[in-house]
Amino acid sequence: MGRIRVSTRIAAPPNEVWDALEDVGSHIDWMADAEAIRFRTKRRQGTGTVFECDTKVGPLRLTDVMEITEWVPRRAMGVRHVGLVTGTGRFTLKSSRGGGTRFTWAEKLSFPWWLGGPVGSVIGGEVLRFVWKANLRRLRHIIESP
Secondary structure, three states, X not given: OEEEEEEEEEOOOHHHHHHHHOOXXXXXXXXXXXXXXXXXXXXXXXXXXXXXXXEEEOOEEEEEEEEEEEEEOOOEEEEEEEOOOEEEEXXXXXXXXXXXXXXXXXXXXXXXXXXXXXXXXXXXXXXXXXXXXXXXXXXXHHHHOO
């Protein structure tokens, strides 16, 4: 299982960062690897929401199915990956010393055998860490821009 963790400081309070996160459908605006999101449930936020995310990293394309398992406004959002890639993910928001918010994105993912299984998880994890750091820079720019 690949473990990935990235974080950034955003010059905005947690409630403003949460405003950008709670609209799950808008995650494609700042996630370069997320091309489209389709909801499988009538719910579009909160625990129990299920959605498909068309994901593209380099030449690799797949549909990632996720269920929101944790929803604590202004603090945390957790998901369970139930598609080809399985595992869990979590966004956490904490007030940062000196103002702002520390945003942390942590994932534990297992890749299918045809993506290299455990070895693919390690290599894929490093690629995703690079992509997700850039995603957090985009999110930070969106939130901090007037």
